[in-house]
Amino acid sequence: MLIGEYRHTIDEKRRVALPVKFRRVLGKTLVITRGLDSCLFIFSVKQWGEIVKKMEHLSMGQQHARAFGRYLFSGASEVEVDRLGRVLVPADLAEHAKLSGKAVLIGVNDRCEVWSEGAWDTYRSVVEKEADDVAEKLGDIGVI
Numbered sequence: 001m002l003i004g005e006y007r008h009t010i011d012e013k014r015r016v017a018l019p020v021k022f023r024r025v026l027g028k029t030l031v032i033t034r035g036l037d038s039c040l041f042i043f044s045v046k047q048w049g050e051i052v053k054k055m056e057h058l059s060m061g062q063q064h065a066r067a068f069g070r071y072l073f074s075g076a077s078e079v080e081v082d083r084l085g086r087v088l089v090p091a092d093l094a095e096h097a098k099l100s101g102k103a104v105l106i107g108v109n110d111r112c113e114v115w116s117e118g119a120w121d122t123y124r125s126v127v128e129k130e131a132d133d134v135a136e137k138l139g140d141i142g143v144i
Contacts, residue, residue, distance in 0.1 A: 001025070002107030007117065010103050014094050015086040018042075019105060022112050023085055032093060034075035038119055040089070040097045042112040045078075089114070 006019045018026070031048040035041035043051065055072070058065035075096070079087045089099060102117035115123070127134075 001109055002112055003109075004107045006105045008103055008105060010089070010094075010099050010101065011086075014089045014091065014099070015082070016089060016099075016103050016105070016114065017084065017086045018081060018112070020085065022105065022107060023081060026081075026112065028081050030079050030081065030087060032077055032079050032087065032089065032114075033072055034093065034096050035113055037123060038097055038115075040093050040099075040114040042087070042114065043110070047110050048076075 002022055002025055004019070004021065006022075008017050008019075010016045026042065026044045027046075029045050031043045031045060033041050033043075051072075055065075055069055058069065060066055075093060077090045077093070079090075081087055089097075094100075097114060098116045098119065099114070100116070104115045104117055104120040106113050106115070106120070
C-alpha cells in the first residue's frame with residue numbers, strides 16, 4: 001500500500017526521485033501515464049496488469065469506455081527506476097502535469113500520483129475544505 005506525501009525536485013532532465021517506501025512497493029519497472037485532475041499516475045507493472053484486465057471487460061460500444069481507454073493507454077510509458085531511485089518523466093507527461101521545479105508525490109493505495117507543487121497545494125486546500133461533506137456522502141453509501 002502506498003501512503004504519504006513527499007516533495008521532490010524535478011531536475012532539468014525531468015527526473016524525479018521516488019520515495020524509498022514507494023520503490024519497495026512499486027519495483028524497478030513502472031508504468032507512468034496521464035492521471036486525472038492534471039496529475040500523473042505511476043503503477044507497478046503488476047497493478048498496471050490489473051487495470052488492463054479491468055479495461056478489457058469494458059465494451060468498445062460505450063463511448064466513455066473508448067474515450068477513457070484512449071486517454072489512459074495512449075499516455076502510458078514503461079519506465080525504469082535508475083540506481084539513484086529516480087524515474088525519467090516523458091516530456092508529454094511532464095507537460096500534461098505542468099511539472100517543473102518541485103513535484104509532490106503522493107501515495108494513493110495502489111498508485112503513486114505526481115503533481116506539480118502548485119496544483120497539489122491548490123487541490124489539497126479545496127479538498128480539505130470539503131472533506132466533511134465528502135465523508136458524509138461516502139457514509140451514506142456505506143464506505144465510511
